Amino acid sequence: MGLYIFSCKNCGHTDEEMMSYEEIDAFLNSMSCSCGGELTRDISIPRLSLQSQDNQCVHNSNGYYSQAFGRYFKNQMHMYDWAERNGYVRVTEEQADAAIYGQADALTAQDKIAQDWTDNLKQSGGDKVQAAIKTFVPKNLQ
Numbered sequence: 001m002g003l004y005i006f007s008c009k010n011c012g013h014t015d016e017e018m019m020s021y022e023e024i025d026a027f028l029n030s031m032s033c034s035c036g037g038e039l040t041r042d043i044s045i046p047r048l049s050l051q052s053q054d055n056q057c058v059h060n061s062n063g064y065y066s067q068a069f070g071r072y073f074k075n076q077m078h079m080y081d082w083a084e085r086n087g088y089v090r091v092t093e094e095q096a097d098a099a100i101y102g103q104a105d106a107l108t109a110q111d112k113i114a115q116d117w118t119d120n121l122k123q124s125g126g127d128k129v130q131a132a133i134k135t136f137v138p139k140n141l142q
């Protein structure tokens with residue numbers, strides 16, 4: 001389950017829904033905004049890393065509870081204002097995908113360094129200085 005944000009292409013109204021990733025297409029195909037506008041998925045990158053088993057969206061006298069941020073807001077607009085002021089960026093699906101692939105590339109690179117380190121440490125008979133010299137290149141030489 002994830003928290004997904006949908007916005008109306010016509011009026012800009014946004015809503016959050018908890019669902020599994022596989023349900024998104026069906027949701028987009030079957031639902032439309034109360035104004036009749038077509039819905040599209042908005043993605044806020046930090047939300048992607050947030051997981052919650054709790055699928056209750058709470059709206060009570062305390063205000064609007066955001067699963068993603070784990071706190072109450074006066075309303076959704078207040079949440080978006082707060083998110084923007086605190087460095088959260090709302091991006092298009094394409095931008096989010098690009099960011100995720102970028103992260104994957106960075107993680108792959110990290111994995112490679114970790115593997116190189118292990119290999120080099122073995123080859124140098126456990127000499128960490130020798131292994132480090134082989135594994136890492138100073139930034140100014142790259």
Ligand SMILES: [Zn+2]
Nearest residue numbers: 008011033035
């Ligand atoms: Zn609308």
